[in-house]
Amino acid sequence: MKKLFFLVMIFSLFSVASNGQLLKKLKDKIVDKTNQRVDNNENKAIDKGLDKVDPSTQNGSSNNSKNGNNNSGTNTNQSSNTNSSSSQSATPTLTSYKNYDFVPGDKIIFQSNLTDEQAGEIPSQFTLIEGQMDIQNIDGENVIRTIAGPTITFTPRMTNQQYMPEQFTVEFDYKNPKYGLYHMNIDFGHRVYYSGGEDITPGIQFQDGDVMWTLSSDYPAELNEILKKPNTWHHIAIAVNKNVGKVYVDQYRVINVNNLTGKPNNVTFNISGYEDTYIKNIRIAAGGIDIYKTATTDAKIVTHGILFDIDKATIKPESMGTINQIFNVLQKNPSLKYEIDGHTDNTGNSAHNMTLSQQRADAVKAQLVSMGIDASRLTTKGFGDTKPMDTNDTPEGRANNRRVEFVKM
Incomplete structure (x- = not known):
């Protein structure tokens, strides 16, 4: 009533x-x-x-193990049926991402860099189309804040606003105090709201309990519980290959469609201003890498999907998509051996970068060994900033230089 x-x-x-x-x-x-x-x-x-x-839900035990031990290497994207507290944890781990299969594009065309931005100012890398946004320092890190009020729309500041290829990936981290993902849309042209436009790839609507992208798909129950936790960072990943599109929220693939039409122009964020919202680590990459094909045809695999905490050798959980594919290649080819090479950009001291790149290569090896790969099949080497593959004068160039390579031995 x-x-x-x-x-x-x-x-x-x-x-x-x-x-x-x-x-x-x-x-x-x-x-x-x-x-x-x-x-x-x-x-x-x-x-x-x-x-x-159901007695299986009564013990409250966790099957998670540190650093992703017992990772099967499969990419089923099926979550556990247990209702234990571990399955609803908002803290991502390598283990919780053990079935992740997202791999970013192989050429970074936009990378947000907010380090030198001034708090309270509009971030210089973006064009604000409507509403209000600024830079805020959260837990010692500069992030984008969209300010509660009218709808906020913004897009990366690019010379040509029709810069998107047919195959691309988009990643970013997102949090807010209350509403989860409910009031966010990602468009591929300026304000392609609801319809998508006749010639532009339809936009993605993140809704209360589901996501809409030509079709509607409900979030897994575990993700719905996680999204209720306030002020929690969530990793969003989007992959498009012509008419095929996939969206991931944290370790979950939430939608998979193959009926996309039109072409993408750019990436536009649209946030309803119910509350302040925070966004960071926006990355747009062109193309995609078929790791298995590359492993069988090329002397090395160059990956940009293995990411680390800033100035540390701690592997970020969203790296598991790339690591899982490398694991599968090694598992299917028992005679294959790799040298794992770590590379950094030129930010900071060169000697420190050399040490850091070695530690990161060692961390990747340790993760693969924990998943069941024989340690004798892997060696490591850090190159620091000595072998750039792109310029170090732009955020995108530096992001391309930060990479992990797998070189056949």
């Missing part, structure tokens, strides 16, 4: 407004979301009932 009264009141307010088409969309959205929340509450009640009779 309360639901009905709420809808009647909202529709009464809408009837006196002037923009009929927009209000119809808003009405439909409210109906859908209200129904969805009722359904979600019913499902939660059912789940709780099942938990009481």
Whole structure:
């Protein structure tokens, strides 16, 4: 009854407004979301009932192991059915990403770099189209803040705003105090809202409990629980290859479509201003690497998908997509041996970079060994900043120089 009264009141307010088409969309959205929340509450009640009779949910034990031990190397993207606290942890680990299969493009064409930006100013690498945004320092790191209020729309500042190839990847980290991913859209042309436009690849709508990209797909139950945790960073990864598109949120692949039309122009972020939102580590890369094909045809594999904490040799969990593919190559080819080479950009002291690159190469080897690869098949070497493959004068060039290579022995 309360639901009905709420809808009647909202529709009464809408009837006196002037923009009929927009209000119809808003009405439909409210109906859908209200129904969805009722359904979600019913499902939660059912789940709780099942938990009481399912002994597998009573022990509360965690199957996670440090540094990804017992990683099967498979890419099923299936999450555990357990309802233990570990399955709903908001803290990503190498183990929680053990089935991740996202691999970024092989040529970075945009990389956000906020290190030298001044707090309170609009980030210089982006064009603000509407709303308000600035730089804020969060936990000692500069990040983008979109400010609560009107809708915020912004896009990377590029000389040519039609810079996207047919095959590309987009990655970024995102958090806010309350609403999860509910109020974010990613478009591939300036404000391609809802329809996508006749000639432009449709945009992605992150909704309450699901994602819409030509089709709708519900988030896994575990991810829905994680998204409820406030002020938690989430890693978003998008991959497009012509008509095929995939979206990942943290370790979960949340949608996979093969009916994309049109062409992408650029990457545009659109955030509804319900609250302040924080974004960092925006990376756009062209192309894609077929690691297995490269391993069988080339003398080395150059990867940009193995990432580390700043100035550390700690592997980021989202690196597991690339590491899993390397693991699969080694597992399928028992005679194959690699030298793992670490490379940095020229930021900082050269001697420090040499040491850091060696430590990072060692960390990758240790991860592969923990997954079951014989240590005798892998050696490591750090090159620091001595072998750049791109300029060190731009954020994109430096990002291309930061890499891990696997050289056949």
